[in-house]
Amino acid sequence: MPHNIAVLGSTGSIGTQTLDIISQFPDRFRAVVLAAGSNVDMLIRQATKHRPAIAIIADERKYSALKEALSPLGIETACGEQALADAMERPDFDTVVTATVGYSGLLPTIRAIKAGKQIALANKETLVVAGELVTRMLRDSASEVIPVDSEHSAIYQCLKGEDTATVKKLIITASGGPFRTWTREETARVTAAQALNHPRWHMGAKITIDSATMLNKAFEIIEARWLFDVAPEKIEAVVHPQSIVHSMVEFVDGAVKAQLGIPDMHLPIRYALGDASRLPSEERPLSLSDYTSLTFEKPDAEKFPCLTLAPRALTDGGNTACIINAANEVAVAAFLRGAISFHGIYDTITDALDRISFIPTPTLDDYVATHHATIEYCKRKIEQ
Numbered sequence: 478m479p480h481n482i483a484v485l486g487s488t489g490s491i492g493t494q495t496l497d498i499i500s501q502f503p504d505r506f507r508a509v510v511l512a513a514g515s516n517v518d519m520l521i522r523q524a525t526k527h528r529p530a531i532a533i534i535a536d537e538r539k540y541s542a543l544k545e546a547l548s549p550l551g552i553e554t555a556c557g558e559q560a561l562a563d564a565m566e567r568p569d570f571d572t573v574v575t576a577t578v579g580y581s582g583l584l585p586t587i588r589a590i591k592a593g594k595q596i597a598l599a600n601k602e603t604l605v606v607a608g609e610l611v612t613r614m615l616r617d618s619a620s621e622v623i624p625v626d627s628e629h630s631a632i633y634q635c636l637k638g639e640d641t642a643t644v645k646k647l648i649i650t651a652s653g654g655p656f657r658t659w660t661r662e663e664t665a666r667v668t669a670a671q672a673l674n675h676p677r678w679h680m681g682a683k684i685t686i687d688s689a690t691m692l693n694k695a696f697e698i699i700e701a702r703w704l705f706d707v708a709p710e711k712i713e714a715v716v717h718p719q720s721i722v723h724s725m726v727e728f729v730d731g732a733v734k735a736q737l738g739i740p741d742m743h744l745p746i747r748y749a750l751g752d753a754s755r756l757p758s759e760e761r762p763l764s765l766s767d768y769t770s771l772t773f774e775k776p777d778a779e780k781f782p783c784l785t786l787a788p789r790a791l792t793d794g795g796n797t798a799c800i801i802n803a804a805n806e807v808a809v810a811a812f813l814r815g816a817i818s819f820h821g822i823y824d825t826i827t828d829a830l831d832r833i834s835f836i837p838t839p840t841l842d843d844y845v846a847t848h849h850a851t852i853e854y855c856k857r858k859i860e861q
Contacts, residue, residue, distance in 0.1 A: 488514070533560055801826055
C-alpha cells in the first residue's frame with residue numbers, strides 16, 4: 478500500500494521536489510492532496526500527472542480555471558484558506574508536507590496536528606510564529622514532526638540514538654548569502670536582483686531574501702528551540718560558505734556530530750517522507766575530494782542585524798516572533814517591488830515591534846490577530 482501524502486505548497490521549490498521523490502517511488506508514495514497558493518497552471522499540470530483525490534488553490538480568483546481543467550478527470554477541487562485547513566482532516570492521507578510560504582502554513586499545520594497526521598515540516602514560520610502553542614499541542618497529539626529544512630534535518634539526524642540530556646550545543650550553519658563579504662554601506666544599495674542571486678541554493682524569492690538578510694537564520698534558531706526542546710543559549714549560528722555541513726551537534730564530552738551533503742533539498746525531503754529511514758538516491762553524491770577546504774566563521778550581527786532578532790524573540794516570548802514574521806513578510810514584498818531599501822527590511826521589523834501590542838501568553842486567536850494587525854500597520858507605514 479502506498480504512503481498517502483498531502484503536499485501543501487506543491488508548486489513551490491520544496492513542493493516540486495517532493496513530487497519528484499513521489500514520482501521516483503510510485504509503489505511507496507502517492508500524492509492524495511495537492512495545494513498551491515496562486516500558480517494554477519502548474520497545479521493543473523501536477524494534478525493531471527499525479528491524479529490526487531483533491532487539488533486546492535488558495536487564490537479564489539483562480540478557482541474556475543482549476544475546476545474546469547480537473548473536474549473532467551474526476552479530481553475534486555476546492556479553493557481558499559479555509560478549504561485548505563479543512564482538508565487536513567481528510568481520512569485518505571496520513572502524512573502532510575507543509576511547504577507553504579510564511580504564515581500561511583500555521584493554520585493547516587494546527588489542523589493536521591489535531592487530526593494526528595505525520596508532519597514533514599518545511600514551513601519554519603509555523604514554529605517561529607507559534608512555537609509554544611504548537612509544541613504544547615503536539616504533546617497531546619498522535620502527530621510527529623520530522624523537519625525538512627536542511628539545517629534542522631541535519632540536527633534531527635545527528636540526534637538519532639543520542640541522549641538529548643548530553644547535548645551541549647546545536648550549531649546551525651549558514652551560507653552567509655550573497656552579501657557575506659560586503660560592508661554594511663555596500664548592502665545599503667543592493668537591488669532585489671542582487672539579493673535573489675544566492676551563491677549556493679535555488680529557492681523561492683522570499684526565502685532567498687531572508688537568506689540575504691540572514692533573518693532566515695534567526696528563524697531557524699527559533700525553530701530549533703521548539704523542535705528540539707533546547708534552551709536558546711544552547712543554539713548558535715556559524716557561517717559556512719560551502720554549504721556542505723548542514724548543521725552540527727556538540728555533546729558534553731566534546732564530540733561534535735555533523736551531517737554533510739551537497740546543497741540539495743531532495744535528501745532531507747526523502748528522509749522525512751521515509752519516516753526517518755534512508756531511501757536510495759540516484760543523484761550525485763557528495764565527494765569531499767571536490768572541496769579543498771571547508772571553512773567556518775562567526776556571523777557578523779552588525780552587518781546583518783536581523784540575526785539579533787532571534788534572541789529578542791526568545792527572550793521576550795509571547796507574540797514577539799509573530800510580529801517579526803508578519804512585518805518581514807510585508808517588508809520583503811516591499812523590497813522586491815522596490816518600495817523600500819534592503820536595510821529597510823530590518824527597520825520595518827523593529828518599528829513594528831515598537832508599535833504592535835505585546836501579548837505575553839497568546840492564544841491562537843491572539844496570534845491570528847497579531848499577524849493581521851502587523852500586516853496592516855506595516856503596509857500603511859510603507860505606503861506613507
